[in-house]
Amino acid sequence: MSDGVHDPLRPSWLCDTCGEPWPCKSAKLYILNPYMATSISISLLVWDRFEQAAEDMPDTPAADLYDRMILWTRTWRMRNSIRPEEQPAD
Numbered sequence: 001m002s003d004g005v006h007d008p009l010r011p012s013w014l015c016d017t018c019g020e021p022w023p024c025k026s027a028k029l030y031i032l033n034p035y036m037a038t039s040i041s042i043s044l045l046v047w048d049r050f051e052q053a054a055e056d057m058p059d060t061p062a063a064d065l066y067d068r069m070i071l072w073t074r075t076w077r078m079r080n081s082i083r084p085e086e087q088p089a090d
């Protein structure tokens, strides 16, 4: 049931549109869309997906899932110099 927005298929966590491991390049661009995303909304979304993926793929090391689901957003944040007040509190 692909609607062209590159959502993950569960429990495989492959993209429903292009078949790449989710988040694929298009999904990342969608998540980072400046018209819909704030730093906090991105964090909440990828953390939610991380928890779902951990439930679906219990044999995958959490560190691997963290790198795949969350770490790329931190790299993006550093590249785009999000102001400190926009960073979620740790």
Ligand SMILES: [Zn+2]
Binding pocket: 006, 015, 016, 017, 018, 019, 020, 024, 025, 026, 027
């Ligand atoms: Zn895709």
